[in-house]
Amino acid sequence: MKKESNLKELMHYAGRHRFLTYLSLLLSAASAVLALFPFVFLFRITQEVLAVAPDFPRAGHVVHNGWLAVGFALLSIVVYVCALMSSHLSAFRIAGNIRKALMDHIAKLPLGFIGEMGSGKIRRIVNDSSAATETYLAHQLPDMSAAVTTPICMVILLFLFDWRFGLVSLLPIVLGFAAMFKMVGPQMAKDIKEYQNALADMNNEAVEYVRGVPVVKTFGQTVHSFARFKGTIDNYYKYCIAYCKKCRGPMLMYTVFINSAFAFLIALALILTGSGPVAQPILLNFIFYVIFTPIIATAMSKVMYMSENGMIVADALGRIHSILDVEPLPDPHASKRPADNSVTLENVTFRYSGSAEDAIRNISIKVEAGETVALVGPSGGGKTTVAGLISRFWDVTGGAIQIGGVNVKDISKDVLMDTVAYVFQDSKLLKTSILENVRLSKPNATRQEVERVLHEAQCDDIIAKLPQSIDTVIGTKGVYLSGGEQQRIAIARVMLKNAPFLILDEATAFADPENEALVQKAFERLSRGKPVIMIAHRLTTIRNADRVFALRDGRVEESGTHDALLANDGLYARMWRDYQTSINWKVGVNHG
Template identity: 60%
Template structure:
């Protein structure tokens, strides 16, 4: 049913084959040839038996035995080599296809809005990129060439059926046809229904598992009984029940399939007994009987191969669906006209954005303005839309309504590279690469000299970090147990931003630091970075923003108050109450440490 709507798995895969498409087809041809040649040893074997019976009892008249024997071995070898060549071709092509799919996916991911991986889960994305693509290898490398054989071999057998003795051929084919009918019964419409139920049970179990595992730390912390465990157990039981039910429903056809595939012997003996009923024991009957006895094992092997192929096709379709789940996500639209920022002011005008259709607006008709070299602070409870505003400025995603402008140019019209050269974003949790510190900084400026790097690190208060590392700025992070704390990582990220010298800087202050010393150093680094730039700062410690030119207080995606510190304190609004809370927290902290 589904095949009609969607292109087949094979045609999807071939799109990624590029120049290696020919290899795949060549592997089919070679595989078919190997199947035909592979029947020859049996024909020669049968010729030997035939000769022996015909000359019986004058065995020294059987002069062709050696020739036939040699030919049997030779054709077996040729068939093997040709099959080997077929597999070589199919493997090369299969690996190319999987490799190209990986490349395609990674390129696509590079163009997707930032935050897409967080939404989907980085582990899941990685598995699609690596595992889903690799699971297509078996289909192209093994299954399809085998499938060709599974078609070619029976055709050859039907041809031989007419060449030799149609009665025996028919006796061989009857059980195959019955077995095939059994297989079809399993793949009928009931099967599709079952397959859907299976997927549902599996999905349900996965979801409950996530819920359960997420719940474990909470439950442990508060010492509650595990309610989610019962739900998880129930979903496991349901899944097991379904599997067992499904296995039961497949048992009869599956058993009958195995039975009939192996019953050719009964038909052959029966037919021979019938033909010789009148005492008509001819050599011809015996020889033909033996011919089909020799050939039946090939039928069984071929049929069994086809039997287990359907399962693999299902996996491939699943893999392709998962790959498309990423490829179908649209990258940000590229604008036809390009603008360049003129100056470094930042302005959001009546901007609205939803993370998903049914979520409430993350920012709702918001307007914010920062003039050149001003420091603007965004404060507000978590979930008030601060990070969303910052993301919109660096165009990690596009506003649904309203405009975001830098230097008077709409960010949607600014070339991505230009935009990223204009804006530096220091994330709350910047991730560093497992490379040397110097290389991590060079991401921002590939041709930076060691001196520039050292200066940037010094300005970002990283000197003590570098002093501690075994190879200074050339120490590879993550090697020999060199790990940096969150605050230290942020300082390196600040050094990177200092090196980049972008005219617009977005700072997302880390919410928590391990120790006060670290916090003070980060503050100092921030001050270095914000010299001579337009700064948008997401602040969690209100003390850091007293000097801001303007403070925007956000709540529920809206600007509820704006102005400088003194003005906002006088207003006695949300900012005032936040400030009071903050003062209390600080004095409590101080009181506690004293």
């Protein structure tokens, strides 16, 4: 299937404004033609002045031709402004529609995709790539139309007056583009893509670095403590320096040649004149071409950058498609509803996209309705991946996951989200009021319902210190919450949702002891009568779980109750001993 042109593809997002884009092309071309007429009138003025010299009062048409030159120049400007107005109206609508399409599609994609691509890279595609299309449509495309029209008309004018001077005026253009030949074509497209990749990687790592600034400041570290970020900066630096060095020679030759038309004209004038006096026709054409040829450099530079602009927007569209072409997880035609709240994992295997190894292998776990199950193990063991698969952040590579006897693939996204509530270890609050943050899980909830769940989530002390109670906007006028406080607000949000199945992923990871106690009380109320899967490194929080599954390297190494696993003296027992040692550790005490 033949790939659509950049313009044709962008027009899909234009709607009824597409005619404005085409109108801008026509107006820009018309403006370019009108801009050449003043030079014709300048030629007439010069011709008349030379003809009557030195009796200049006989030049009776100078003022008339001068006003015509000014009139056409002003008319060209007006037409060009109309072209830009048309192109901008269309470009803004297209860029806005692209952003809407991206955000609408991102909302349909599983959360696993967001984590794999990275929030920084997604943000850059949504903002910067759509902005590149806006710049292309609003400025570069109309200029392209003018850049193509101007040389055609100029060539006609060059040969209309004196073909010899016209031919010499074109020589520096030919030499200039010959010098630039190495910088155009497939290699330039590859270079632009590498540049955008280096920039995207640096941007993505920058976002992660900024998020870690508090840690950097606390421990007095520099950017070097974030090796990946430093690596992307170095990679971007090396690429830019290498690319500049590669382009230095051709660009220097192009600049010299494209601006050397004046020298070529002088040489031709001297050849035509010989050792005799300068003939009036030669002087007239020489003066005209000296005035006219500088426009050639400007026009040809725009033509030269046409291919680069096209490659930039093509790269932007490619990055936009890197999101739009990702297929959402298939939704069943007829959604089934779970018979109960039990969860079963049968020989589940999963591998991340692009990975050479499975993240989890042949895991089988059954959580009965009302049962609390804990997942523990070393970092990277697959605990969060298992929880994400239950919530269908991804689809399993092998095996099956069932909720209430129904495969999660046969449950619609809306039903699944109503069935499973997920409390992340780093729950996010939006920059809006406490009321609206909690209402995210149930937009039609009343104020009384929100206040009730905030009370049940042990948030009374938080609300009491806020200047406008639950109407206080987070993140404004110095109103900020600690990690533990944010977690309690997030728990209130989950309580309002009241889903029948609960997943807690390191939900107390950022809480201090006081906040942890309050969070635990909130969890007890939240999980009452519901099946729960808990992921925890603080093993004291899961000692009362009905069953504990110890995972390592993507496999279940052992399972049982807390006491049974301690007696087994396996992975869990070793983790428990290490944890007990860590919580008893004190600063300044020799632990041997």
